[in-house]
């Protein structure tokens with residue numbers, strides 16, 4: 209792609225570094241911004257800058273938060289005996305959208321994936337085990353996507369929790385294999401949490 213302006217080329221290059229944005233789309237977006245009033249771009253740039261600099265991760269569940277403790281963990285209305293274990297923040301958003309779940313979350317920050325070099329120590333697993341030992345949690349609900357990495361991660365945590373006095377369940381698999389939680393419709397996802405099954409039973413089914 210030949211550019212008549214270095215400034216344009218730089219902007220297009222930076223935009224094209226985002227996932228799913230090729231050079232052509234990047235060019236279209238930059239040209240679109242150029243046609244908008246200047247403060248559109250300023251607001252966009254400021255919002256991105258602020259989200260990067262000021263965002264915090266909840267010290268209890270690792271959810272994205274504006275404060276030290278996120279709104280979910282801080283809410284007196286949530287059932288503190290239930291913790292739903294999810295891969296990332298998008299899963300928290302998807303489950304919250306169902307309005308079917310009133311417990312807390314624990315965001316792992318990914319899945320164990322030897323192929324990508326992600327081991328248990330790269331994820332928020334130690335803090336989950338610590339929570340289990342504190343004794344306030346009665347049940348952990350595994351809600352990872354049912355991919356091989358998801359299953360590996362579930363099994364690893366299940367083994368780590370062995371011997372502790374907590375129930376472990378997994379969301380019902382109305383969600384097809386390889387489907388990411390984020391894409392499940394709200395009704396299916398809501399039901400799969402309500403119809404969760406003991407984790408050990410899901411192992412025997414395989």
Ligand SMILES: [Zn+2]
Pocket residue numbers: 266267268269270271277278279280281282
């Ligand atoms: Zn939290």
